[in-house]
Amino acid sequence: MLVDFRPHARLRSRTPVTVGDSVGPVVEALGASTVDLSRVRVVCDWVQYRQNFREPVEIRPVRDGDPGDDAFELAVDVRRGPEVDLAEATRTALAAHADGTADDGRVLLEDWGPTRHSCLWDFNALYWRELALWEKATGRAYEQALPGGESDARNRDGVRAILAELFAVWDGLADRRALPPELYVVELGVGNGHQARVFLDEFRALDARHGRGYYRRLQYLMCDYSAHVLDMARETVAEHTEHVSSFVLDATRPRSALGFLQFRVFLVYVSNVYDNLPTDEVAHLGGRTYLVESRAHLPAADAAELARSVRATPEQLPGLVHKLLRLGPALLAEAAPGHLDDTDAAVDFWRRTWAAVRLAERYVGLAGLDLYELAPAISGEALRPLLESGADVRMHVSNGAVASFVETLALLHPYGKLVCHDLVVTAVSAYREGFRGPGKYDGSVVNWVNGPLLAHVGRRRGFDIAYAPFAHRSGTNIVTMTAQVRD
Ligand SMILES: C[S@@+](CC[C@H](N)C(=O)[O-])C[C@H]1O[C@@H](n2cnc3c(N)ncnc32)[C@H](O)[C@@H]1O
Known part of the structure; x- marks a missing residue:
């Protein structure tokens, strides 16, 4: 043993x-x-x-x-x-x-499969889509659940440091008459828009002192898969409307809407998003490689109570839950009036279901890492050096983050940079020492990001990848990753 x-x-x-x-x-x-x-x-x-x-x-x-x-x-x-x-x-x-x-008495919400395909990601998407209803019910803003109680991307010193570097690059290009007329900055996963607001306010202030007219040329693209979140963020940055546009897009496929910006973006800015994207886990145990498969369920006692609360039987719960995930609470209340009196009751059902959801797990041997698709066109072989780096290990694959990262790199101007503040595991050994997710942040999911994997994938594409503890708040777990074309 x-x-x-x-x-x-x-x-x-x-x-x-x-x-x-x-x-x-x-x-x-x-x-x-x-x-x-x-x-x-x-x-x-x-x-x-x-x-x-x-x-x-x-x-x-x-x-x-x-x-x-x-x-x-x-x-x-x-x-x-x-x-x-x-x-x-x-x-x-x-x-x-x-x-x-x-499994006796458990209410199964799905069949076994790789965790990135679990319905827990539908819960996650529902949370961002219907954030207003959730926050109204809890009386708590999502940011309070983040490390430090608010996004580190709001930190003004942090933003000023990014801007100082950006302006220095632009000055150099402008001096050589190589600066394009439009200066693109992309933010993925904007939340309530407060970090965008800090960025834009600081940008305008620095530009006024600097005097080279960069604010006039700035195009700030806010991207998120939740139309509700984008509406909220647009309101927050209303003062800067002329310089801001917004895109509904999946952060795991930024090129779907931003392909026209290939090689043109000077800064891609991401905070607290990669740790919120779908991921599998893999393990290397006793010389063999396994995929962790999972299956969401409601434990018997929770399911019985939940069913009673909505005048249903436990057997009816999967149907109601999947309808909730598809329609959201307001439409669910309309579609299932026998079970839910109104939207508030549906939100309550949603919150109680989410609190009860468990993931059973099993390890299934992988026939070969090359047969495992880590992200579109990226083979699981990229995991080999990490998995075979010593003793047994289990780690996240960060599939969504890797997919997002790779497509993002393709958008960067040769002098552009990706800056990402997030919960990141920066050494494989850390997986042997601590739990890195999944956890629940209110209605969303958190898994730390596999930093060595992102670095490996980025370096193979000709980028320098660096990790540093977030420099502007002490005691934080947040790490800043930067990626830029290798000199
Ligand atoms: C924890 S919030 C972070 C918001 C903000 N960047 C901050 O630091 O406060 C995560 C954001 O990512 C968005 N998001 C999560 N998964 C996404 C996906 N697959 N595509 C696009 N946006 C996503 C959510 O809608 C939400 O706005």
Whole structure:
């Protein structure tokens, strides 16, 4: 039996956990069972997100394709260890696994598949589409859930530093008469537009001092897949209307609407978006490579209560949930008046469903990394150097971020730059030490971004990629990534 205790820093924290308390009861329960212990991995994480997709103890089958395959991983959330009887939870999970009753009473919302295709991303999109309804119900703005309680992209010193570099590049080009008439800046994933507002205000102020008329030539393109978010952002930057246009687009395919800007954009600005894009996870365990497949469900007790609250049976829940994801709460209330009296009731149903959603997981052997499409036209081979870099590891693939990143690089002017503030894992070893998602931020999903993978993909395309801790707020986990054409 292999025991992988990832949050070892917690052993020395101010309120330390002990291996004895968190792993002891689990291993004892395993020892008292009849399972083949040579086929078991115990994995301990500290799931820092209070809202997440996991039970404190879970079993994840490992499928290598061999008939009679019975290996599994037993996953423990060490943070919640003191709240539950870990030995009992382990016994219950083992018994359900052995009897094949783990799914009994659960309401399944989908079939097994790569996590990037899970309906959790439909919940995520619904949240941004219907943000006003959610925020009205919670009385809380989405920014409050971000690290630091507001977007670091609002930080004026941070923006001034970006602008100083941008203006220096433009001065150089202008001196050589090589500066195009239109100066394009693209922002992907604009939220409420406050960071755009800070950018534009600071830009105008710096330009007034600088005196070379760049503000007059500025074209700031705000892009988001939520029309509601774009409306909100447009209002926030109303003072700068003449210099702003907005595009409804999927950040994973920026070229779909911005293809006309190939090689023309001087700055692509992204904050707190890559960690919100669909991702798979892969693992390298005992010399084999696996894709983590997941399946969203509602636990039996939550499903029973939720069903009662909307005058439904648990069996009717998947239909209602998928209608909610397709139509949104207002139309759902109209389409299902027998279950929901009005939009507020539908929003309540949405919030309670989201709070209850769990993701069961299993590991499925990958026939070959070359057969796994990481992003359009990017083979899973790009993962090999990271997966085979040492001990067992499980990591995010950041499929959406990689796709977005690659298409974005193609938009950049030869002197252009991508600046991205986000939660980023900057070394593969960090995956062996901490939990990096998925977590729930209000109604949205967060997964840290695989920095080494983005760097690998970017460098192969001739770009310099750099990571630095966000320089303008101390103690933050936010990292600033920059990408620009290699000199
Ligand atoms: C956490 S907010 C960040 C907003 C802002 N950049 C900030 O730093 O406060 C994430 C934003 O990304 C947008 N977004 C998420 N997934 C997207 C996608 N696939 N395509 C386009 N926009 C997306 C959301 O609508 C939302 O506006």
